[in-house]
Amino acid sequence: MSFCNWTEATPSDKALFVIISRLLNKHPKLLPFIFHPKEPILGQSPEILIQQARAFSSGELLLVRLAIDIWSQDSSVGFMEVVWNLDPENFENTLAVLRMLRPEQKCRALSS
Helix, strand or coil, X not given: CCCCCCCCCCHHHHHHHHHHHHXXXXXXXXXXXXXXXXXXXXXXXXXXXXXXXXXXXXXHHHHHHHHHHHHHCCCCCCHHHHHHHCCHHHHHHHHHHHHHCCHHHHXXXXXX
């Protein structure tokens, strides 16, 4: 789990963390920004994280929003935002993550 020392993480928490790590693999500084280091929770409320992420690039802000959506199983990011605003590498990472989120693939994230 790279930087996290989560002793209370469920298998689902671990799978989602692996998936989000894949999404953010080009931006490793975003993982400790988003997550609490000792508990499988966000470091702050989604609203505060998004507000603070406005200091990042527009692509990094979008990745933070995507990571929060994945973790909370929400859907505030629009599909066209991803299409129009991510660079090619982050777009491809996002497509890979969407595949990993499929129910039949999510369990495999734990064994990766």
